[in-house]
Amino acid sequence: MKGNPNHPKQGDTIKVDPIKEVKDIKAIKRMLQGKxxxxxxxxxGINTNLRASDLLRITAGMVKDLKPGDELTLxxxxxxxxxxxxxxxxxxxAIQGLLASRSYQDDESLFVGQRGPLTVPSVNRLVKGWCRSINLKGNYGSHTLRKSFGYHQRITFGVGLPELVDIFNHSSQKQTLTYLCIQPEEVKSVYMNEL
Known part of the structure; x- marks a missing residue:
C-alpha cells in the first residue's frame, strides 16, 4: 500500500498562502455570520499571530471578561x-458573540464541535472549506490565519519588519518576508519605482 499520493513526504513542509485581499476576508466573515x-x-486567527494549536487551547474563562485593548496571556x-x-x-x-451563543464553563475550550474540542486538522478543513467557498485559488489551511495576520500587518497597515520579526519570533527579516509570502512582491515593487 503506497499511501495517499497527495500527502507530503516525511520531512517535507507544506506551504500555505495568506488571504491577501481584504475583500476576501470580508466575504468569509459575511459567510460565517450565522456561525x-x-x-x-x-x-x-486573522487578528493575532497565534498558531491553530494555541487558538484551540483558549478557554472561555481566559477571555470572558476581556475588553478591547486587554491582553490574552498564554x-x-x-x-x-x-x-x-x-x-x-x-x-x-466575536468572542462575546460566541459566548452568548451557548453556556460555557470557565475551563471549557472556546472552540468545540459535536465531538468535543476542535483539533488542528479540523481547523485545517474549516479554513480550506471557507476559502473554497469564496473561490480563492491557492493552498490554504490552519496556518493561513496566522499568515494572513502578518501579511496584512505589513501590507495593509505598514507595520515594520523589525516588529513582525519579533512578533513571529523569526531569526531574520528575510525569514519573515518569505514566511508572509511577500518577499517577491516587495522586491518587484522596488523595480517599479521610477526616478
Whole structure:
C-alpha cells in the first residue's frame, strides 16, 4: 500500500498562502455570520499571530471578561514561551458573540464541535472549506490565519519588519518576508519605482 499520493513526504513542509485581499476576508466573515464559533475562530486567527494549536487551547474563562485593548496571556505550545496578545474590538465582539451563543464553563475550550474540542486538522478543513467557498485559488489551511495576520500587518497597515520579526519570533527579516509570502512582491515593487 503506497499511501495517499497527495500527502507530503516525511520531512517535507507544506506551504500555505495568506488571504491577501481584504475583500476576501470580508466575504468569509459575511459567510460565517450565522456561525458564532467559526466566525470567532476566523476573526481571532486573522487578528493575532497565534498558531491553530494555541487558538484551540483558549478557554472561555481566559477571555470572558476581556475588553478591547486587554491582553490574552498564554503559553505557546510550540515554543513554550509566554505570549501576551492584545485583542482588538473585532476579536472581542466575536468572542462575546460566541459566548452568548451557548453556556460555557470557565475551563471549557472556546472552540468545540459535536465531538468535543476542535483539533488542528479540523481547523485545517474549516479554513480550506471557507476559502473554497469564496473561490480563492491557492493552498490554504490552519496556518493561513496566522499568515494572513502578518501579511496584512505589513501590507495593509505598514507595520515594520523589525516588529513582525519579533512578533513571529523569526531569526531574520528575510525569514519573515518569505514566511508572509511577500518577499517577491516587495522586491518587484522596488523595480517599479521610477526616478
Amino acid at each position: 458564532p464559533r467559526d466566525l470567532c475562530l476566523f476573526t481571532l 503559553k505557546e505550545q510550540k515554543t513554550g514561551k509566554h505570549r501576551r496578545i492584545t485583542l482588538n474590538k473585532a476579536v472581542i465582539d
